[in-house]
Amino acid sequence: MAKSVEDLPYIPLMSESSAVNKTGVWRVIRPIVNQEECNQCYTCWKFCPDVAIQIDEEGNILIDYDHCKGCGICEAVCPKNCIEMVKEE
């Protein structure tokens, strides 16, 4: 929301993470990981330009759908072909 002049700092500093931008709304196709087949090589994690793939404590791949834009890189690079891109509804 737009702030009034009194509520703004003296300079427009960037103090908030861009993670508040929910870029997941851009997505028209959605990556779905087949955890069964995943061998946890993390190739997908490595190449995601949106930092939208996380590794959980067990070492599993998690897709952050709030930010994943659906570029399809993870699908393209997965050596196990265990990511599938499906149309968003």
Next chain:
Amino acid sequence: MAKSVEDLPYIPLMSESSAVNKTGVWRVIRPIVNQEECNQCYTCWKFCPDVAIQIDEEGNILIDYDHCKGCGICEAVCPKNCIEMVKEE
């Protein structure tokens, strides 16, 4: 002499040769050519930064004292040592 605004062109173009600058007045030492010994190799002519050495129709070296600043290069480069620098009065 300073010109009035009406007598000046619309832009300050350079239309006069710099030869009107009599840079000879800068000179404190003067090159004197010993024409006898000169072999007309034109080394002095070649290296004069002030274009102050001319070659006349007979092929003789002429110093243009209106412009020669007395740098002494001609003396330094003359292979015949036939230029001498003498103090100006």
Next chain:
Amino acid sequence: MIQIRFHGRGGQGSVVASNILAAAAFLEEKWVQSFPFFGVERRGAPVTAYTKIDDKPIWDRSEITEPDYVIVLDASLVAVVDVTHGLKENGMVLLNSESKPEDIELGDGFRIATVDATEVAVAHGLGSKSAPIVNSAILGAFSKASGEVDIKSLEASILKMAPAKHKENAAAALEAYEKVQF
């Protein structure tokens, strides 16, 4: 003055659509003005564009806040953008959707039209299923549903201004013109 707002995604051609619509109305001797919402949106991000149509020169250059029509090029946007914001009482929303108008829930007080522009576009070789170029199709539908601009003018304008595949785009518009439901 008639005011139309477009919602689409960066790269989908919403701005081109707003211009083609303006050019079509212009062919009908209307005064027109169209422009994008001035942002820095990248491909995929939601974008907005405007078209104004009037019988006299349009001097007002401010943004459209109360449109007569809203055209949504990508139905998935409905979930993330308030597409009906400021829409005039009894205005119309035209959606690219497989659904029928009556199945769309967007609120009350305005009309709804739908057309499966994606299907039409893909059928005419305009983009792929996942990245269809629906702008011509949806304009064809708009012509019919709104009655604000003749399909002939639209066709002429598409033939002149489409960045590529002129004929296919014109054909898609004609087909969508027939298929729109409202």
Next chain:
Amino acid sequence: MIQIRFHGRGGQGSVVASNILAAAAFLEEKWVQSFPFFGVERRGAPVTAYTKIDDKPIWDRSEITEPDYVIVLDASLVAVVDVTHGLKENGMVLLNSESKPEDIELGDGFRIATVDATEVAVAHGLGSKSAPIVNSAILGAFSKASGEVDIKSLEASILKMAPAKHKENAAAALEAYEKVQF
């Protein structure tokens, strides 16, 4: 206010001389101002500098057009520059020359002083015969000939400000102080 104009050649140190003179007068609790004529002169080309000395702050920043004194660092300039231009009635010209004042022909209405500053400079190892650094020597001569600034102040000022060979410069000034003719 006393106004002094220097004539020299680029590279000979006329500007430094004008500053040293000012600094010397400043040591005598005078207000001073010195500056070069603002040109783009290269080494060898004739240059001009000014010094003003007064008992009160000097606000007037314009050029000196009517000097009380003219100091000429290089006698050959007399042939090419109108060194006495604007010189005040009964003003003084101090020349670096081997000649005696009475042998100098520069016109009437002012005093002439001479000193062989070149010889003095070279004797103290300041530059070479063809490129002597005469500015300290000529200032020493000025001190005596004009009486406007004490040789002690001048010496102190030279010791502080000469770009190099401080002692030699000071000694040259003292010697020229003794040798000047007027």
Next chain:
Amino acid sequence: MAKLTIPQEELMSSGHIGCLGCGATLAMRYLLKALGKRTMVTIPAGCIAIMSGIYPRSFLKVPLLDVAFETTAASASGIRAALDAKGIKDVYVVGFGGDGGTADIGIQALSGTAERGDNIIYVMYDNEAYMNTGIQRSSATPFGAWTTTTPVGTTGDFKKRPKKNMVEIMVAHDIPYAATASVSYPEDFVKKVQKAKDMDGTKFFHVFSPCPTGWRFSPEMTIQMGVLAYQTTVFPMYEVENGVYRVTKKPAKRKPVTEYLKLQGRFKHLDDETIEIIQKNVDKNWEMLLAKAEFTKKYAE
């Protein structure tokens, strides 16, 4: 859990507004992984400058200074000087600019910084055109490419001059380290950064950063594009340390350039003859690179 091949810490945030499949953001992501938290980054105009989205957001977790388009290197020099003045020695200063911001409008500042030997890391993420403003030619646009200012048209007006060779230019500046890298080979990139980061002087990285939007390919192909550039040696992987060239990755067999070109809309107008020219140039450059590596070997300390 397999061992990660690059550091896990993420110093670039999600939520940035780069296009789908943007290569440039990967370059930033890897760089910060290699350098860690005690890093300051300065960024000129370009796609990378708007990645944060709008005020008050930042897509980096390290200090970030937005600067004017042409000033990246001078700004990095300024940051370094300030840190030096304060006695802060353990912070990396990075200038991170696009090909336009580096090889065109920013080359003077960069040349100055390199000549002075200011102790900074400069990264040029190369998407081979002015992308932020909508795909205009830069000096790094390769020969043959369509852009909106080399629009082919009816007169065949595609880019006619070769890509400016920034690594060579920087090597000519007598800097301690210059290297190419690619977002398709993060391990190689990270390794080079870690090798160079503590050298004194100006370090330069030229990072190949495919751009689906500008090159006209489908976003999922970004990594593949870098792989093909490498395999065709359109964009070889090498480093130059104090004048000594070393090819850091050498494709077993070089693929023909068409394999790379044909996937991109920006090259679709090219006829066989022009492709032949491109192939010849790529061949020659590759050969020269190998020769330099050979002949400078002996200067390696």
Next chain:
Amino acid sequence: MAKLTIPQEELMSSGHIGCLGCGATLAMRYLLKALGKRTMVTIPAGCIAIMSGIYPRSFLKVPLLDVAFETTAASASGIRAALDAKGIKDVYVVGFGGDGGTADIGIQALSGTAERGDNIIYVMYDNEAYMNTGIQRSSATPFGAWTTTTPVGTTGDFKKRPKKNMVEIMVAHDIPYAATASVSYPEDFVKKVQKAKDMDGTKFFHVFSPCPTGWRFSPEMTIQMGVLAYQTTVFPMYEVENGVYRVTKKPAKRKPVTEYLKLQGRFKHLDDETIEIIQKNVDKNWEMLLAKAEFTKKYAE
């Protein structure tokens, strides 16, 4: 009358206001002899810009355009474009800038011109500092030199970085011709200009132009200074044609650098150790140059 070794026609006038023994003016004089009357020259700020003295004088007999300090190459490009627009093909366009105007503040414009391949001749007259403003360091100031902004002082603050290598930088721009020359070898310079002048694209000349005022030597020594720079290979004579290096003059026996350094006031503070460093660098550069000439030979068409 002996045969003249360079053209007789003088297109530079006497009466210019360069210092006694100015090398820079010789560079201009020879250049115009080589190119002839149908030449247009553009000149940035620097000693060369004030050579004419004051309004309304010109020290050249060819059209001359004074331009802003950093714009020489862009200005030359503009002149060329105008001539092209008018269909005038037989006029040479020259940008003539100092080392500061070329290697520092003007390098961006030059890099742009070279990258576009604009058909001009660029001459950098190198007096190794900003002389017009009174001897401040430039990127072309050699390692070890005193200038007013590297004033040695009590902290040994002389120039610490090597001279920027403009020929190498320009070669990296893939231009058809780049060469060194020296005012002490006018025949060599004239020959190179005449060889390159009709090539299409950007041609670059780096001309050694000793400056008695700034280097602190006696004006009659100007030519000797260039000779010593050549004989010590502090400044070697070579050309690079489409990437192929050729040493155009090779001293029979290389003299030690001290013979060159000791004559100049700007080096008088140097101790033996520093001179040793200089000697080593000169040796290395010379060796590299010979090696490049050797290894690029095969690319000569």
Next chain:
Amino acid sequence: MPMDVMTGNSAQAYGAKLARAEVVAAYPITPQTTVVEKLADLVASGEMKSQYIKVESEHSAMAACIAASATGARAYTATAAHGLALMHEMLIWAAGSRLPIVMGNINRAMAPPWSVWADYQDSIAERDTGWMQFYCQNNQEVLDTVIQAYKVAENHDILLPAMVMEDAFYLSHTFEPVDVPPQKDVDDFLPPYDPPIKLDVDNPVGLWALVPPDHYMEFRFKIAKAMEDSRKVIQEVDEEWEKKFGRSHGGLVERYRMEDADAAIIAAGTMSSTARVAVDNMRDKGKKVGLARLRVFRPFPYEEIRQIAKEVDSIGVLDRSYTFGHGGAFYTETAGALYQAPERPHVKNYVIGIGGRDIPPKEIEGILEKVLSKEDGGEVEWWGLRTSGSREVN
């Protein structure tokens, strides 16, 4: 009725094409980009015969234009905001050189913070450079003014460069009807560029020189004089244009519904376009208000401004920029010009639309109300500034 529909940036490009610009040197920047792209298209398709130098920076763009113009070629460029600012030194150079270069500038806000939206700080900050400045209100005017600007600039009594301004997005990216006149008619209107002096190997002179204090002032006076004389020429050229093409753009100051007005606003660019609607609305309510549009800011139209002071009691000057430490430039210069006028209407400065804030007609109506009422509350008011107490503005 116009013949075509296009953006302001296309109109710029067509203006340059119709003017037969011989050399184009330009560098992209939002929101000017589509000008350079359109020009590239026109050249690549062979429709436009120009040498197009794709420079590496705006500084070089202007440098190349200067050199080309000095060599006798008609030169064109376009830029915006930071690009314009980067040219600053060269702008002063172009004017000092007396070269009739024409440049499009798409008014955009200056960073930091980055902003790509409409704001006049960029061109206002060039008010001291010696360029003529035209501010356009629609795309037709953009196209026409590029051509008119060459005619004024190349007049041998003038020989000064000119900028043709468009508001970021409000014109640059706005698609609307534009009549593109036939090339032949434009050729009739605008003869080839033929400067009195140029670089020429057959008549070699040097251009520019070192000019000491004895002459510099006189050359500067000549520039001042040329700029004064341009007032008349601008007026005449616009009239000639009207005769030939059937439309005028108002000369230096366009007056809208100023008949019997009690109050007027002074504005420029698209703000004045929208202001017409506001004035109409007010007139509909019986309020006697009018609009004076600053089409030209350099030369400053002080006579026209003084004329307005004769007619109304109250003036609001709208500025889409602010000069820190004094006020909006349109305002301070208007007040400066009015100081010498015998009449002394109430004058106040409204700072509005900064950084692209949208300006609907109702905002301008609000200002007009205030101007009519001569309500005071300070010399300068930031209209629509979001303060803790303020109403929501768009």
Next chain:
Amino acid sequence: MPMDVMTGNSAQAYGAKLARAEVVAAYPITPQTTVVEKLADLVASGEMKSQYIKVESEHSAMAACIAASATGARAYTATAAHGLALMHEMLIWAAGSRLPIVMGNINRAMAPPWSVWADYQDSIAERDTGWMQFYCQNNQEVLDTVIQAYKVAENHDILLPAMVMEDAFYLSHTFEPVDVPPQKDVDDFLPPYDPPIKLDVDNPVGLWALVPPDHYMEFRFKIAKAMEDSRKVIQEVDEEWEKKFGRSHGGLVERYRMEDADAAIIAAGTMSSTARVAVDNMRDKGKKVGLARLRVFRPFPYEEIRQIAKEVDSIGVLDRSYTFGHGGAFYTETAGALYQAPERPHVKNYVIGIGGRDIPPKEIEGILEKVLSKEDGGEVEWWGLRTSGSREVN
């Protein structure tokens, strides 16, 4: 009595040294050169502890200062004319960034034609950039103002950059008495730079951002407000300086013999130094004239100017620059400020000393005579312009 004798450029350098500038980034240009040389000497001799970046252009000089200042270091540079112009974009950047950089500018005429002499076009053309501008009349003021400027600029209510001007040669190369205060006293006066926000790995934020129309205007307003507030701070800092060092430089506008004056001239820089002599001479003849020296042009001292309008009947505004298309900037802004004043003295613009033309006291006396007589003859007069009919001026 002062303690030392030095040029204005040495005074600049000592000002920077005494202010303990931590980062210096500068590029040489006549007539500023001796500033950078002096700084190099001070650093090379170990007297000054600074990181001195010997940049390749003025554009980079300012870019480096901006980055250094954003990283929390006190930054200094100096330039002149073309160097200043080349920084233009960066000047706007520095102000928009709210960074308290201090810069010396040696006012020099702009090319073409080349001129190295005194003229204010360079800094006047930066009046819209958001920098404070101080114009000095002697070398003492130069040194003192560099230090004062940091104190004003770094005040947390201000945080804006400042330029300290010297006239080419008239100060830069003129040797005169200057008191160099002890470092300790200066340290007491000027605490270390401590910005509210800076680049810091331990507290990582991003500086600047992309700001759409919803907030840009508000950030701009904050700059406007800071610049307004600087008026008071400038005044206070000069007063504090006087308390500590025994000399004031007159705050924003220095008044000289304005008591009971009928007529006054408004002038700046060394012109006003010489004008004191002219005023004295006139006063000696019984003419009631005074001088108001614009020490500060940004922020524009409109209150002080309006005060003068209350006191005198006639004002002559002297401009050492001319804005083509309107008038001298000191004049147009003075007239603009006076428009809102209740009093309405006769005001006229004298354009004088352009391109370094020397200004002896008698010329200013001539102007004072004219001002006193309210003789009209046009709004603007180029004083000393050499016309075919004119008397020889120097």
